[in-house]
Amino acid sequence: MTADIKQKQQSKYSFEQTTGMILAGLILVFVIVGLFYTPYDPDAINAALKNHPPTLLHPFGTDYLGRDILSRVMVGTKATFFISLLTVLIGGGIGTIIGAVTGYLGGFIDELLMRINDGVTAFPSILLALILVGVIGPGKYNIILALSIIFIPSFARIMRSEFLVQRELDYVRNAKLMGAGIFRIIFVHILPNTKNVLLPAFAIGFNNAVLAEAGMSYLSLGVQPPDASLGRMLSESQSYLLGAPWLAIIPGIVIIVMVLGFGLLGRTWGSN
Amino acid sequence: MKKSKFFLLALVISVVLCGCGSRKEGDNKTQEKESNSQTQTEGSGEDSSTETKVYGGSVIVGITQDLDSLDPHKAVAAGTEEVLFNIYEGLVKPDRDGNLVPAVAESYTMSEDGTIYTFSLRENIKFHDGTSVTAEDVIYSIKRCAGLLETSDPEVITVSALSCIKEVEALKGEGQKDQIQITLNEPNTELICYFTCAIVPEHIKDLEQNPIGTGPFRFVSYTPLQKFVIEKNKDYYLEGVPYLDEVTFKISANTDSAFLELSAGGIDIFPYLTSEQANQIPDTFEVKTGTMNLVQGLFLNNKKAPFDQKQVRQALFYAIDAKQILEMVGGGAGNIIRTNMFSSFSKYYNTQLDMTYSYNIEKAKELLKQAGYPDGFSFTIQVPSNYQYHIDTAQVIVEQLKQVGITAKIQLIEWSSWLSDVYKARNYEATIVGLDANLAPSDVLKRYCSKASNNFLNYENSEFDEVFAKAVATISDEEKVTFYKDLQRILNEDAASVYLQDPPLLVAVNKKLSGYTFYPVYVQDMATVYYKNAQ
Numbered sequence: 117m118t119a120d121i122k123q124k125q126q127s128k129y130s131f132e133q134t135t136g137m138i139l140a141g142l143i144l145v146f147v148i149v150g151l152f153y154t155p156y157d158p159d160a161i162n163a164a165l166k167n168h169p170p171t172l173l174h175p176f177g178t179d180y181l182g183r184d185i186l187s188r189v190m191v192g193t194k195a196t197f198f199i200s201l202l203t204v205l206i207g208g209g210i211g212t213i214i215g216a217v218t219g220y221l222g223g224f225i226d227e228l229l230m231r232i233n234d235g236v237t238a239f240p241s242i243l244l245a246l247i248l249v250g251v252i253g254p255g256k257y258n259i260i261l262a263l264s265i266i267f268i269p270s271f272a273r274i275m276r277s278e279f280l281v282q283r284e285l286d287y288v289r290n291a292k293l294m295g296a297g298i299f300r301i302i303f304v305h306i307l308p309n310t311k312n313v314l315l316p317a318f319a320i321g322f323n324n325a326v327l328a329e330a331g332m333s334y335l336s337l338g339v340q341p342p343d344a345s346l347g348r349m350l351s352e353s354q355s356y357l358l359g360a361p362w363l364a365i366i367p368g369i370v371i372i373v374m375v376l377g378f379g380l381l382g383r384t385w386g387s388n
Numbered sequence: 389m390k391k392s393k394f395f396l397l398a399l400v401i402s403v404v405l406c407g408c409g410s411r412k413e414g415d416n417k418t419q420e421k422e423s424n425s426q427t428q429t430e431g432s433g434e435d436s437s438t439e440t441k442v443y444g445g446s447v448i449v450g451i452t453q454d455l456d457s458l459d460p461h462k463a464v465a466a467g468t469e470e471v472l473f474n475i476y477e478g479l480v481k482p483d484r485d486g487n488l489v490p491a492v493a494e495s496y497t498m499s500e501d502g503t504i505y506t507f508s509l510r511e512n513i514k515f516h517d518g519t520s521v522t523a524e525d526v527i528y529s530i531k532r533c534a535g536l537l538e539t540s541d542p543e544v545i546t547v548s549a550l551s552c553i554k555e556v557e558a559l560k561g562e563g564q565k566d567q568i569q570i571t572l573n574e575p576n577t578e579l580i581c582y583f584t585c586a587i588v589p590e591h592i593k594d595l596e597q598n599p600i601g602t603g604p605f606r607f608v609s610y611t612p613l614q615k616f617v618i619e620k621n622k623d624y625y626l627e628g629v630p631y632l633d634e635v636t637f638k639i640s641a642n643t644d645s646a647f648l649e650l651s652a653g654g655i656d657i658f659p660y661l662t663s664e665q666a667n668q669i670p671d672t673f674e675v676k677t678g679t680m681n682l683v684q685g686l687f688l689n690n691k692k693a694p695f696d697q698k699q700v701r702q703a704l705f706y707a708i709d710a711k712q713i714l715e716m717v718g719g720g721a722g723n724i725i726r727t728n729m730f731s732s733f734s735k736y737y738n739t740q741l742d743m744t745y746s747y748n749i750e751k752a753k754e755l756l757k758q759a760g761y762p763d764g765f766s767f768t769i770q771v772p773s774n775y776q777y778h779i780d781t782a783q784v785i786v787e788q789l790k791q792v793g794i795t796a797k798i799q800l801i802e803w804s805s806w807l808s809d810v811y812k813a814r815n816y817e818a819t820i821v822g823l824d825a826n827l828a829p830s831d832v833l834k835r836y837c838s839k840a841s842n843n844f845l846n847y848e849n850s851e852f853d854e855v856f857a858k859a860v861a862t863i864s865d866e867e868k869v870t871f872y873k874d875l876q877r878i879l880n881e882d883a884a885s886v887y888l889q890d891p892p893l894l895v896a897v898n899k900k901l902s903g904y905t906f907y908p909v910y911v912q913d914m915a916t917v918y919y920k921n922a923q
Contacts, residue, residue, distance in 0.1 A: 159783075159786070159787060160787065161716060161783070161784055163712060163715050163716055180664070181716055181780065181783060181784065250802070253799075254773075254800055254801075255799075336773040336779075337773075340797070340798050340799055341779055341782065341783050342783040342786055342787070342798065352776075354644065355664055355665070355776070356664050357644070358647075358668055359664050359667060
């Protein structure tokens with residue numbers, strides 16, 4: 117019976133897809149459970165348990181202030197996940213709209229917005245984020261804002277080229293002839309047809325956001341201590357690399373799983 | 389990196405590090421032998437009496453900051469000053485007890501009213517290029533430091549405390565030794581500690597390429613971001629030192645890479661170990677523990693509610709367990725302090741305060757209730773983001789304050805913003821930093837005067853101002869000590885801030901070496917280091 121189901125699944129999904137779903141599912145479970153329950157208070161310090169290797173009570177060990185790493189990874193994954201998700205939704209959303217409008221309309225607006233876009237792209241993104249955070253200050257919500265702005269140009273560019281192609285196709289001409297409004301054409305007719313490009317772009321964007329959040333928190337510009345995020349945990353672990361490697365390995369593995377899982381999912385969305 | 393940047397506090401809050409333990413020469417403490425009491429040696433069972441000092445050999449010292457200038461009057465980073473200490477000397481220099489001992493000057497006297505200082509130069513003292521040190525060189529150096537030269541080099545960092553100098557002149561008696569007389573505009577009995585400023589030869593105009601001083605070592609080469617090499621000064625005026633032929637300061641990118649290099653045997657002495665690294669140190673090294681001479685504390689803005697109430701500040705004092713912070717963050721080393729003074733500055737340190745404010749949650753709650761905050765309150769702690777030590781301290785404090793219902797939030801802030809927003813604009817509620825080690829007692833405590841420009845705590849107490857004025861004005865050493873101890877008591881009683889600790893300084897030293905000395909100022913003195921004879 118179980119073998120039967122497995123058989124069916126394998127025929128339905130590719131290996132990449134299965135792996136991607138399992139890994140992404142793992143992270144989602146982690147995040148959802150982390151919303152309601154952690155084994156310990158993730159911020160509670162304990163002098164007796166400093167840098168304790170993994171045990172049954174603390175399956176991922178404890179960190180340099182004696183905090184339970186499993187609990188911290190759970191809330192940290194949650195923080196990183198939501199920051200990345202919001203970043204990619206806001207940044208990707210605005211980028212998509214800009215790309216769609218400029219790609220469809222062309223002309224002066226296209227020139228103007230795309231040159232601004234070029235300007236933003238020409239700046240090294242992490243440097244830009246550093247400057248933005250420097251201006252608006254560090255913090256969980258500010259980092260979402262800063263990263264979103266950085267994510268706009270790449271989405272705009274991808275969607276623009278896609279819309280340039282689509283607007284010349286027959287179904288768009290038909291819609292125009294039938295008198296559909298410009299917004300209806302862009303969002304109802306063309307946008308769904310770009311999903312083969314759009315979905316992978318969001319998946320890749322999400323992954324980049326995970327790495328960017330980790331990077332920013334590593335530079336102590338993102339999530340503020342004692343709150344956990346995967347990047348913060350990595351940053352705090354660096355002086356204990358030799359003596360207590362699990363401090364770095366655990367959040368590192370979670371980042372890999374997250375990026376790999378959503379990356380694989382994104383690839384399969386693209387090929388469908 | 390983070391650990392080493394910790395020392396940069398010393399850089400900005402005040403530039404001059406100096407020792408001022410004793411005002412009269414020859415007044416060294418009798419227990420000089422025990423002066424390394426803050427130095428505990430771990431893991432070494434050897435009897436020091438059997439070892440013989442070997443001359444020669446070379447040593448590699450790991451440092452984590454590049455040097456900002458080889459010109460002693462242009463260097464601002466504490467990390468540069470610690471290295472240049474081996475090359476340059478002032479008229480006087482600090483010893484390991486914090487006393488000032490004669491260096492370029494052989495002796496000095498101060499007039500009764502504290503307006504005239506007279507230095508007698510040492511005979512036959514030579515710069516590293518072989519020329520003799522003349523009175524003109526000394527006058528030039530002092531004037532350069534004080535910004536009194538007619539054509540001053542804009543890059544020279546002038547010492548503001550020396551600006552009260554009216555005149556520097558040479559007294560040339562018949563057949564007598566050269567004497568330098570310095571006249572001040574106003575009496576200042578504590579100015580002597582600023583005469584540690586380096587004496588440089590007037591004829592060398594490119595000190596940055598060609599650093600020449602009078603110290604126990606002379607400059608060999610400097611490769612930016614790589615190494616700084618010095619060799620023994622054979623003509624050093626003190627017999628018997630230095631022992632080593634050559635010392636290389638190797639510049640590593642951060643403490644982690646320096647530690648890796650140390651484990652591989654590429655570094656013999658490394659002064660900025662983290663407590664975690666100290667636990668992992670290879671067998672061939674021993675760890676020596678000193679103190680950083682910083683006052684680390686949770687500094688409160690005394691003008692911002694609720695910290696404008698004394699009870700609230702005292703409640704914080706009771707609610708924060710400094711001992712736990714020491715264990716969690718400092719690996720158990722370090723000294724708990726309860727007032728704004730370094731424990732190593734023993735002459736002025738008020739030991740009676742050590743037992744005050746022991747951890748007591750009930751008392752804290754009661755004080756909060758009296759102040760009108762029975763359910764606690766919330767506030768933000770601004771922590772400079774480049775000091776992991778302070779960030780970790782903050783995390784422990786946040787947890788401890790939860791016990792009394794106070795919600796503290798941490799906000800990491802860049803060092804430059806810390807300086808502008810917290811230190812200069814005083815726009816903050818609480819912050820955690822380490823205040824640096826200027827060993828003139830007046831400088832340590834001056835920031836608490838109501839009108840002081842660096843009073844970033846907005847502390848105001850007329851009694852403090854009065855006693856401080858008396859302490860500075862008196863010329864009696866005994867009275868001075870009493871006054872300064874009294875000032876510390878006032879700060880402690882008022883709970884001007886929550887004083888935590890003088891953080892530990894952990895130094896890894898190769899077991900083949902001996903003689904590494906801790907100073908109450910921030911220097912790496914290589915003149916006292918020597919190789920032990922194997923048998």
